[in-house]
Amino acid sequence: MTDPTPSTPPPDVMIRLEGLAKRYPGQSADAVSALSMDIRRGEFVVFVGPSGCGKTTTLRMINRLVEPSAGRIWIDGEDVTDVDPDRLRRRIGYVIQQIGLIPHMTVAQNVGLVPRLLGWDKARIRDRVDELLDLVGLDPAVFRDRYPKQLSGGQQQRVGVARALAGDPPVMLMDEPFGAIDPITRDRLQDEFLKLQERIRKTIVFVTHDIDEALKLGDRIAIFGEGSRLAQFATPLEILSAPADDYVRSFVGSGAAIRRLGLLRVADIPGGGTPPSDGAVRVTEDHTVYAALEKMLESGTDRMVVGGNGRGERSLTLRDLLLAAARAKGEPR
Amino acid sequence: MSFLEYVDRNSDRIAFLTVQHVEVVLLSVAIAAVIGVGLGLATERAPRVRRALLAVTGTLLTIPSFALFGLLIPVLGLGLAPTVVTLTVYAVFPILRNTVTGLETVDPAVIDASRGMGLGSRQRLMLVRLPLAWPVILNGIRVATIMVVAIAAIGAAVRGPGLGELIFRGLSRIGGANAFNEAMSGVAGVVLVALTLDLLFVLIGRLTTPRGLHD
Ligand SMILES: Nc1ncnc2c1ncn2[C@@H]1O[C@H](COP(=O)(O)OP(=O)(O)OP(=O)(O)O)[C@@H](O)[C@H]1O
Numbered sequence: 001m002t003d004p005t006p007s008t009p010p011p012d013v014m015i016r017l018e019g020l021a022k023r024y025p026g027q028s029a030d031a032v033s034a035l036s037m038d039i040r041r042g043e044f045v046v047f048v049g050p051s052g053c054g055k056t057t058t059l060r061m062i063n064r065l066v067e068p069s070a071g072r073i074w075i076d077g078e079d080v081t082d083v084d085p086d087r088l089r090r091r092i093g094y095v096i097q098q099i100g101l102i103p104h105m106t107v108a109q110n111v112g113l114v115p116r117l118l119g120w121d122k123a124r125i126r127d128r129v130d131e132l133l134d135l136v137g138l139d140p141a142v143f144r145d146r147y148p149k150q151l152s153g154g155q156q157q158r159v160g161v162a163r164a165l166a167g168d169p170p171v172m173l174m175d176e177p178f179g180a181i182d183p184i185t186r187d188r189l190q191d192e193f194l195k196l197q198e199r200i201r202k203t204i205v206f207v208t209h210d211i212d213e214a215l216k217l218g219d220r221i222a223i224f225g226e227g228s229r230l231a232q233f234a235t236p237l238e239i240l241s242a243p244a245d246d247y248v249r250s251f252v253g254s255g256a257a258i259r260r261l262g263l264l265r266v267a268d269i270p271g272g273g274t275p276p277s278d279g280a281v282r283v284t285e286d287h288t289v290y291a292a293l294e295k296m297l298e299s300g301t302d303r304m305v306v307g308g309n310g311r312g313e314r315s316l317t318l319r320d321l322l323l324a325a326a327r328a329k330g331e332p333r
Numbered sequence: 334m335s336f337l338e339y340v341d342r343n344s345d346r347i348a349f350l351t352v353q354h355v356e357v358v359l360l361s362v363a364i365a366a367v368i369g370v371g372l373g374l375a376t377e378r379a380p381r382v383r384r385a386l387l388a389v390t391g392t393l394l395t396i397p398s399f400a401l402f403g404l405l406i407p408v409l410g411l412g413l414a415p416t417v418v419t420l421t422v423y424a425v426f427p428i429l430r431n432t433v434t435g436l437e438t439v440d441p442a443v444i445d446a447s448r449g450m451g452l453g454s455r456q457r458l459m460l461v462r463l464p465l466a467w468p469v470i471l472n473g474i475r476v477a478t479i480m481v482v483a484i485a486a487i488g489a490a491v492r493g494p495g496l497g498e499l500i501f502r503g504l505s506r507i508g509g510a511n512a513f514n515e516a517m518s519g520v521a522g523v524v525l526v527a528l529t530l531d532l533l534f535v536l537i538g539r540l541t542t543p544r545g546l547h548d
């Protein structure tokens with residue numbers, strides 16, 4: 001390694017984009033113009049924005065499927081703007097929107113392809129494939145020898161995610177991975193994926209059209225405007241509580257205050273008195289404020305007892321919840 | 334003498350010519366396959382050259398085979414050489430065209446995903462694109478084979494090997510003893526060879542099409 005240049009990012013930055021731009025040949029305008037951002041190690045960043053604003057282009061510049069017209073890219077402290085793209089890509093998991101499983105290969109062969117290219121031995125690949133299929137909730141005994149077309153859309157999507165994880169890449173790029181799935185399955189996949197991410201702690205860049213998906217999944221959300229203008233790059237709470245401008249406000253849509261309740265945990269709400277003995281609903285610190293409120297409204301009470309997480313029990317009132325929710329300004333989840 | 338009697342009495346000769354016929358067809362198609370698939374792959378980054386090649390090889394197909402055999406006599410003389418060359422010329426087009434079609438119709442998402450996984454262009458070709466294009470390429474080879482089985486019969490005009498000899502000899506002395514039977518045995522042999530090879534290709538297709546691609 002050479003001496004760190006002045007722009008070498010600090011160790012907690014996993015991906016640094018610096019003045020990244022792309023103009024496709026024969027186009028009069030930039031698809032992406034002068035984009036700079038730092039994405040931290042283990043962070044889950046979501047790109048949202050209108051169609052054609054350059055989300056896919058940006059994602060594909062990170063693994064150099066699209067060569068930038070200008071700017072630099074650092075991954076894990078290394079300037080990768082000019083390294084061999086094939087080797088770079090084996091260190092970066094990529095889930096494309098259309099999934100793109102290789103049809104003449106079984107699920108196991110698809111998932112094991114990158115490890116095979118990395119030169120792992122057969123036994124290790126087999127173990128890795130089974131481990132990953134388990135991880136994404138597919139029973140290896142049932143699915144490892146199936147071909148892609150013998151899978152439902154949602155199962156293919158999971159295999160796509162498992163395949164991207166196969167070489168244990170520190171970075172994952174996911175382009176609308178849950179795009180083609182019905183809302184109910186999608187919701188479940190999102191939940192499973194969040195749980196998965198708690199365990200594997202990858203640095204993830206995730207593209208979606210859906211602001212609700214972004215709010216649910218992202219540690220931070222990058223909202224793009226026309227011409228790849230980065231309108232706001234902040235936590236979901238900040239975006240709901242303090243939208244940077246009218247564009248962000250309109251993009252997030254109505255009901256920001258209510259949606260914020262779905263992002264706050266009961267644990268985020270301070271205070272509370274000693275528990276009363278009667279009539280209150282019971283919740284845990286892990287409940288979202290939204291879910292806690294719903295329980296209170298259902299049982300027609302204005303008090304709840306919070307238990308669990310070894311903190312002892314405390315009680316909160318409806319008023320505590322509403323005040324806290326109104327005060328919350330972008331603390332991390 | 335009835336047709337069947339004729340065939341029975343001349344079975345050695347007919348069998349010999351049939352084997353010769355199959356051999357010259359398979360030899361020519363094998364050469365054409367190497368050329369056709371090779372040209373298809375070699376012109377991947379040169380779409381203009383590829384289009385030109387398709388136009389040229391396609392145009393060659395419109396030359397009447399009898400004329401092409403004849404035109405090659407000054408260059409290659411008589412016998413096996415002009416026959417193989419002519420058959421190869423005809424067989425290249427369907428194979429080249431299907432190679433191009435097969436490679437071009439591979440789902441772009443699959444290629445994109447393979448690129449994203451870090452497969453280099455060679456690995457993409459060998460591990461992904463060729464296996465996926467194979468059924469289409471094989472079908473091109475099949476079409477070429479069937480076409481060339483019929484054309485090979487004309488090769489007898491330049492003393493080429495195969496069943497054409499029966500047809501030409503029979504027709505040249507039509508009205509003579511067993512002339513019609515001789516010609517008919519050649520025609521029947523050609524049809525039989527075509528059908529058999531067609532079946533063979535269906536079988537090869539079944540056996541070599543990757544399992545994940547079967548319906
Ligand atoms: N290969 C290409 N050649 C030329 N222009 C392109 C190419 N790919 C994308 N573009 C253009 O660049 C712009 C950004 O495209 P991009 O695919 O990055 O948008 P996106 O934000 O991902 O959109 P969507 O939400 O619809 O997927 C668009 O105007 C698009 O037309």
Ligand SMILES: [Mg+2]
Nearest residue numbers: 055056057175
């Ligand atoms: Mg896109």
